[in-house]
Amino acid sequence: MRQSKLFYKTQKILSEKIEVISHQLLLRGGFIDQLASGIYNLLPLGFLVHKKIEKIIREEMIKIGAQEVFLPALHPKSIWQTTGRWETMDALFKLKDRHKKNFALGPTHEEVIVQIVKRRVQSWKDLPIYLFQIQTKFRNEIRFFGGLLRAREFVMKDLYSFHSTQEDFEKYYKKVISTYFRIFKRCGIKTKLVEASAAGFTKGFSHEFQAITSVGEDTIFYCSSCDFAQNKEIAEVKEGDICPKCKKGKIIKERGIEVGNIFPLGTTYSKKLNAYFIDKDGKKKFIIMGCYGIGLGRLMATIVELNHDKNGIIWPKEVAPFLIHLIPVEIRDKKVKNGAEKIYQNLQKNSYEVLYDDRKDASPGEKFVESDLLGIPIRVVISKKTLKNNEVEIKERAKKKAQLVKIKKLQEFLKKYV
Amino acid sequence: MRQSKLFYKTQKILSEKIEVISHQLLLRGGFIDQLASGIYNLLPLGFLVHKKIEKIIREEMIKIGAQEVFLPALHPKSIWQTTGRWETMDALFKLKDRHKKNFALGPTHEEVIVQIVKRRVQSWKDLPIYLFQIQTKFRNEIRFFGGLLRAREFVMKDLYSFHSTQEDFEKYYKKVISTYFRIFKRCGIKTKLVEASAAGFTKGFSHEFQAITSVGEDTIFYCSSCDFAQNKEIAEVKEGDICPKCKKGKIIKERGIEVGNIFPLGTTYSKKLNAYFIDKDGKKKFIIMGCYGIGLGRLMATIVELNHDKNGIIWPKEVAPFLIHLIPVEIRDKKVKNGAEKIYQNLQKNSYEVLYDDRKDASPGEKFVESDLLGIPIRVVISKKTLKNNEVEIKERAKKKAQLVKIKKLQEFLKKYV
Numbered sequence: 001m002r003q004s005k006l007f008y009k010t011q012k013i014l015s016e017k018i019e020v021i022s023h024q025l026l027l028r029g030g031f032i033d034q035l036a037s038g039i040y041n042l043l044p045l046g047f048l049v050h051k052k053i054e055k056i057i058r059e060e061m062i063k064i065g066a067q068e069v070f071l072p073a074l075h076p077k078s079i080w081q082t083t084g085r086w087e088t089m090d091a092l093f094k095l096k097d098r099h100k101k102n103f104a105l106g107p108t109h110e111e112v113i114v115q116i117v118k119r120r121v122q123s124w125k126d127l128p129i130y131l132f133q134i135q136t137k138f139r140n141e142i143r144f145f146g147g148l149l150r151a152r153e154f155v156m157k158d159l160y161s162f163h164s165t166q167e168d169f170e171k172y173y174k175k176v177i178s179t180y181f182r183i184f185k186r187c188g189i190k191t192k193l194v195e196a197s198a199a200g201f202t203k204g205f206s207h208e209f210q211a212i213t214s215v216g217e218d219t220i221f222y223c224s225s226c227d228f229a230q231n232k233e234i235a236e237v238k239e240g241d242i243c244p245k246c247k248k249g250k251i252i253k254e255r256g257i258e259v260g261n262i263f264p265l266g267t268t269y270s271k272k273l274n275a276y277f278i279d280k281d282g283k284k285k286f287i288i289m290g291c292y293g294i295g296l297g298r299l300m301a302t303i304v305e306l307n308h309d310k311n312g313i314i315w316p317k318e319v320a321p322f323l324i325h326l327i328p329v330e331i332r333d334k335k336v337k338n339g340a341e342k343i344y345q346n347l348q349k350n351s352y353e354v355l356y357d358d359r360k361d362a363s364p365g366e367k368f369v370e371s372d373l374l375g376i377p378i379r380v381v382i383s384k385k386t387l388k389n390n391e392v393e394i395k396e397r398a399k400k401k402a403q404l405v406k407i408k409k410l411q412e413f414l415k416k417y418v
Numbered sequence: 419m420r421q422s423k424l425f426y427k428t429q430k431i432l433s434e435k436i437e438v439i440s441h442q443l444l445l446r447g448g449f450i451d452q453l454a455s456g457i458y459n460l461l462p463l464g465f466l467v468h469k470k471i472e473k474i475i476r477e478e479m480i481k482i483g484a485q486e487v488f489l490p491a492l493h494p495k496s497i498w499q500t501t502g503r504w505e506t507m508d509a510l511f512k513l514k515d516r517h518k519k520n521f522a523l524g525p526t527h528e529e530v531i532v533q534i535v536k537r538r539v540q541s542w543k544d545l546p547i548y549l550f551q552i553q554t555k556f557r558n559e560i561r562f563f564g565g566l567l568r569a570r571e572f573v574m575k576d577l578y579s580f581h582s583t584q585e586d587f588e589k590y591y592k593k594v595i596s597t598y599f600r601i602f603k604r605c606g607i608k609t610k611l612v613e614a615s616a617a618g619f620t621k622g623f624s625h626e627f628q629a630i631t632s633v634g635e636d637t638i639f640y641c642s643s644c645d646f647a648q649n650k651e652i653a654e655v656k657e658g659d660i661c662p663k664c665k666k667g668k669i670i671k672e673r674g675i676e677v678g679n680i681f682p683l684g685t686t687y688s689k690k691l692n693a694y695f696i697d698k699d700g701k702k703k704f705i706i707m708g709c710y711g712i713g714l715g716r717l718m719a720t721i722v723e724l725n726h727d728k729n730g731i732i733w734p735k736e737v738a739p740f741l742i743h744l745i746p747v748e749i750r751d752k753k754v755k756n757g758a759e760k761i762y763q764n765l766q767k768n769s770y771e772v773l774y775d776d777r778k779d780a781s782p783g784e785k786f787v788e789s790d791l792l793g794i795p796i797r798v799v800i801s802k803k804t805l806k807n808n809e810v811e812i813k814e815r816a817k818k819k820a821q822l823v824k825i826k827k828l829q830e831f832l833k834k835y836v
Contacts, residue, residue, distance in 0.1 A: 006485070007547055009537075035492075039492050042489070068465050070465050074556065112453060136554060153491060
């Protein structure tokens with residue numbers, strides 16, 4: 001894409017009120033834009049990143065046999081009454097249609113999906129079922145915070161699984177854990193699997209995937225040596241304790257952003273919504289359920305939170321809006337311009353995602369500052385000087401050193417980044 | 419995909435109240451499911467088709483230089499007051515957040531997108547701009563009808579263009595017309611470009627893309643010989659008249675479904691929202707706008723409306739949930755099963771989208787009836803009889819005749835459908 005055509009505008013300074021760094025950088029880089037408190041527009045650069053995250057999640061969901069659906073945001077009141085959540089869920093946006101019928105805007109889809117599944121399940125042979133969607137959620141929060149970190153409207157991946165036995169559920173639950181780790185790894189962030197409250201659904205715990213960072217809203221306690229980790233709300237340890245699991249490590253206290261959560265729902269919803277199956281023994285049993293969420297916007301903000309420096313964002317390769325930022329210095333020089341155009345055409349032909357800074361009215365200094373802010377992983381610079389030796393200068397955003405590469409060998413050199 | 423794993427369930431008969439054939443077939447085939455009046459779940463099969471339509475539209479939008487954004491559904495009241503539509507637009511769903519602030523659920527996004535664009539446009543050099551999104555719209559309709567044909571919540575592609583001159587706008591408007599024809603063609607439907615009311619935006623007309631079918635809500639008059647076509651609301655001709663444009667053809671009256679519309683907005687919104695630029699002559703001018711919509715659900719239903727027979731849907735290739743329906747007859751026979759498995763693996767390896775009817779508990783008759791209902795374009799049947807000659811039977815859903823093809827030559831034979 002030619003940068004002169006890209007719809008974006010970076011900003012140098014923002015109001016000091018915007019304290020969270022990912023919020024700052026996403027606004028400054030022109031990735032997002034605020035429409036109202038806790039409600040954001042995804043602009044072209046932001047949409048490209050969001051789409052990459054969506055692609056990763058979709059691929060990983062399909063790998064574990066999940067099938068994609070797309071469910072409405074408008075839910076009739078009756079279905080939320082069945083589970084009692086019409087009254088108890090504070091974050092429910094409520095509205096009426098012109099016939100005075102009541103609706104909620106879906107903050108989650110257990111009610112809707114159980115209704116769909118129960119109509120299509122008769123016997124144990126119809127189970128398990130794994131359904132997911134990537135769709136907009138609405139939450140009437142008291143407090144919204146950190147831009148995309150806690151918004152009132154956001155795109156979420158929600159997966160629901162339906163099982164005939166507890167064993168089968170547990171097997172899948174573990175599969176989802178591995179899948180989530182893989183998703184977050186591909187997105188360039190490390191996460192910890194943290195035990196949290198099951199919110200009364202089952203006797204055990206639910207699990208959160210926490211990214212450790214000081215801007216996180218959650219407090220977690222984890223072991224320096226083994227994988228023990230608990231959310232503050234259920235933790236029975238304090239900082240400095242010896243780990244109750246491995247008896248070796250020490251307990252560390254940190255803040256975290258919950259980028260994913262997985263819930264054993266047991267039969268809570270299937271009982272309330274009367275979703276059952278006939279088991280091998282001929283008996284009617286309630287379906288055992290799990291639900292598994294990832295908020296895409298929050299994940300995008302967390303990626304920035306964990307991948308930036310003082311100059312801007314450092315997008316991990318798989319979620320970057322473009323892989324390569326091609327910057328000609330002295331673009332008014334004919335040789336430089338022709339050289340850049342040729343490289344741009346060649347890279348495009350070979351399916352590289354390139355942002356080509358073809359602007360004539362920006363100085364080299366401005367281009368580099370902006371390039372650091374936007375955070376595209378690989379910068380390819382072409383100038384009079386590099387052209388003398390038929391070279392370009394390549395610098396990874398995450399590294400300090402640049403290196404010179406012969407233009408002839410550029411394609412081959414770039415292969416390692418694909 | 420193995421059919422035994424696919425989350426779907428077909429139905430033989432539906433309530434007679436469901437009069438529209440596309441509505442019937444999409445429900446019966448398990449593509450969609452009703453959550454409330456005018457509000458539908460997209461189930462896995464329906465989602466696959468929807469996604470294909472989305473892909474076609476996105477590809478065509480990118481070809482005409484449009485950049486993708488994703489805008490919220492929750493719009494603050496203030497922005498709808500600026501254009502006066504908070505009071506005048508009847509189809510606006512309205513709600514309050516917990517702080518008693520008023521919001522609308524976006525039925526369209528002119529207000530939001532103009533606000534985004536105006537902050538980033540200073541001079542004529544910043545124009546033109548083309549932005550689109552594929553996102554959920556909400557319309558508080560009095561009447562909803564025909565399943566996905568007129569829903570209260572639906573996914574829409576909305577494109578907005580911003581120009582410094584009328585000439586530039588008109589050039590792009592024509593480009594969008596060609597693009598729309600191409601989109602509908604790829605989706606397997608013929609459309610007519612019909613003049614309609616500009617709803618007061620400009621002096622001229624707006625244009626609708628109408629698919630001719632008796633279930634359509636619109637009445638249109640068109641020429642039997644040239645491209646003259648007008649919506650009833652503005653038509654100054656009647657059935658049987660001589661065409662006022664070519665003076666040769668006769669005027670025909672038909673019903674149509676509006677699958678797309680394009681609007682010259684002029685400066686209506688830019689004036690109300692104060693969106694201007696500094697022109698070459700140093701003068702402040704209002705931005706000239708166009709908007710261009712396609713409802714994905716309505717398009718999906720229209721495709722069915724125009725592509726079915728008495729046995730079910732006949733999906734056009736590019737929007738079909740799968741390209742190939744692989745059906746083993748006598749699947750309990752080891753040779754048939756092994757043969758089918760092998761073909762399935764091979765087709766998948768070569769990236770064909772195959773639904774493989776591996777169910778053991780369905781009779782051949784049931785399989786074929788269901789296959790006709792689901793409407794996958796190419797049916798590949800393997801049986802004891804075909805295996806004797808190392809063959810499979812291939813039948814296109816749209817054609818009556820089947821033909822035998824050597825299994826060895828299957829891949830080569832299928833190439834013509836890709």
